[in-house]
Amino acid sequence: MNLPYTLNCTGYSFFPSGHGIRAGIGSGSGRHYNFLPGLSMQKDVVAVINEQPFSWYQWLILVLCFLIVVVDGFDTAVMGYLVPALIQEWSVKRSDLGPILSAALFGLAAGALFAGPLADRFGRKTVLLLSVLFFGGWSLVTAFAYDLQTMVILRFLTGLGLGAAMPNAITLMSEFAPERRRSFIVNTMFCGFPLGASLGGFVSSWLIPQFGWRSVLLAGGLTPLILSLFLAAALPESARYLVAMNKPTAKIRRVLSRITRQNLDQVTRFTMSEERTDSVKSPFTLVLSRSYWVGTLMLWLTYFMGLLIFYFLMSWLPTLLKDIRMPLSQAALLTALFPLGGGAGTIVSGWLMDRWNPHKIIAVGYTLTAVFFYAVGQGTADLALFSVLLFLAGTTMTGAQTSMASLAAGFYPTTARATGVAWMLGVGRVGGICGAFAGAFLAPYQLALAQTFTLLAVPAFIAAAALLGKHSLEAAGR
Template sequence: MHQNNALSEKGATPPAVAGSNAQSVNVQDFLNQHPFSRFQWLIFALCFIVVLLDGFDTAAIGFIAPSLLKEWGMTRPDLAPVLSAALFGLAAGALIAGPLADRMGRKLVLSISVLLFGVACTWSSFAPNLGQLTALRFLTGLGLGAAMPSAVTLMSEYCPDQRRSTLTNAMFCGFPLGAACGGFLAAWMIPQWGWRSVLLAGGIAPLLLAVMMLYFLPESVRYMVAKGQPAARIRAALSRVSATLGDARSFIMSEKNITGNARSGASVVLSRPYITGSVMLWLTYFMGLVIFYALINWMPLLLKDAGLAPKTATLVSALFPLGGVGAILCGWLMDRFNANRVIAVCYALTAVCIYAIGQVTGNVGALMLVVFVGGTLMNTAQSSMPALAAAFYPTQGRATGVAWMLGLGRFGGIAGSFLVAELARRQFGIGGIFSILAVAGLIAAAALLVKQSAQSKNTK
């Protein structure tokens, strides 16, 4: 049976054939040839909710921070550990979960991750002091960091090739939506029930979702083929996509079998055909988060120092994270054109806008325009990166590849915050600070072009 389910060595495999006379069914051809089914929309919905809750719980600590200061009588610097704990947990969770998902399966790791951040977030609502809340926020981040790449990988492996980037990017839009919903819910809940109610809601929802996932979420069909699992399991999953499958008993995939040289997800990601692309993905995502966190954390203060009224500076800064829905359009372009170049253009244009922010602070109208356009381009590019990584790696290393990019990239957020603090300490003006941040966008664009060049050489 294992040999029947093995991957194709050269990629020249027969197309998917329905019915009992099929010698072998190519699972990706089968997904490509049939309409996107209710079963696949169910997978999309469950993964979208995972990402939405990820956004809610990641942002929750920021919404309750003022209440913590008041109730526990702390100063702003006292909040630094609890605000950063989840960020370190996100990085650690992603780095650990990717190889586990490639070894143990996407569904198991995703379900455990959702359960972990649900339990940790619920428990944190009862934290009696800052020390325990900080530790629980790290555990919450651990689960959140593990869940995101597993959801991206599972979703991408049930998508037809011609719609993969569009659907994966649409799923990833759940993150900013969850963060935004968290703000509205916090504003309503905290005055009535206190800050603990926000964490309690953010914990109970993923616990309920974890139960639903155990019952309704399938394992990745591509993962099952790669691992040589019983044909009956693969047939059961594909039959829910289309009943035309019949009683096919052998399944293959049209991607190069590299398991002879790479026994784990990590060894795939670090193997010679993929190492250059891997490093370029890490660098790109890192630089994107340098820009994102630098502007989210510092732009209100920088604009205020440049002479804007505090309220105006806050409102202008709030325009920056609004453009994440542009990722759906970017996904559509990625499915039709060269994905590396599409995202590289977004990063390059982001750099232009970031530079312009530092030059037009005297004109509020122009400032609002470049902040909004820059935010749309930045969030679009960054939200499209998981889909790009998922398409780059083969099944044996996909979860590790996506997870390591997300995990290592998190350190860019830490670096961005410290970078602006150091530049301000050295008395750089607002024009100089934004000019330096713009360089990160150019580096991200260049890294994707290097990845494209290396990818082209490997396919020749």
């Protein structure tokens, strides 16, 4: 059989049945071709997602993942709002509640480390749905805790689910986002976390006076359980994951048909082309393989340093400000300024990453953070200047830190993406734990506020250097 011309349709390959002749992919010749009887066709799933405008179905996925991150942020931050009520009801010291506040952080780290490999093996939707059910259920049980020891255990278990949900929401959303807008879309989804943390304060201020602190945990448990019903019904499995795992074509076709709103019955096989492939079976082995281990370590180092800074300030800044004789209410207000601009910083950073080199955009964010930290330390005499600089430092810091998830999602292949993102978040949580304890470590040295902020500039510079180093090594290896 001879074809008088080559069939050219971007993203498609045609196979005349029984003749062993293939028409390859090429640039369009301006002609239109009808599908012939007996002609089978394969299509690249990445091309489908990249070529289509952002559809209503992708918007639905974004909304559902955004809501997951909102309830994740609510349940992660909720204990901080319950501390005064617990001290009053249980007649305990503030220091006695330290294990309760840190238990969830340990759970978050452990949950992230386990969730990634599980999602790369059993699917993003499955592990994500189970994670939401897990942290919602344990949050509900925590409402019935009657002593500190029980609450520590229950908060750790809640943290396992919280730590597992976040990386899988990031992975799923990144795999449904077109690459040209991936950073902006993932960062927009990530804005749900500070929103959820803020909602925890508003909900607590309304529920605790009327129904007690247990009602806040009940709300934090019931909401994700209700949300899980919608996730089970409407959230799809990642099309990229289905192709990578060689799932049935009909299953992949159903997902992609909703995105394209086209009839894909002619497609008999879906493929996936990625820049780098690897025959290593274990996702974690691939993440630390020769092609990825340097980039992996640089991502871990960067995220570790970012969360060290963030949790240090959120845990100790009120105390540091009180040490310079600032009223406690004013110290709390100034501390709240630090993450306040995070949403704007996150969205702007994502928008810039889609247009320029993402490594350099995030590195600039960390560098500006270091500069602002030094300036904050020098501006303590002027309250207005101090407030503005602290707000700007928080905006650049949060924008850079939250953008790391999108960067990691684009770095790893589909077969190890959930593991790569989850382990970066898990190692970063260790940095958060170190940041929470760093204040106690530095206390004997009695550093001035200016010295403390100058010291905080160091991990910010390290984070920027690690990203630039990763980018330079990748560019040299091409």
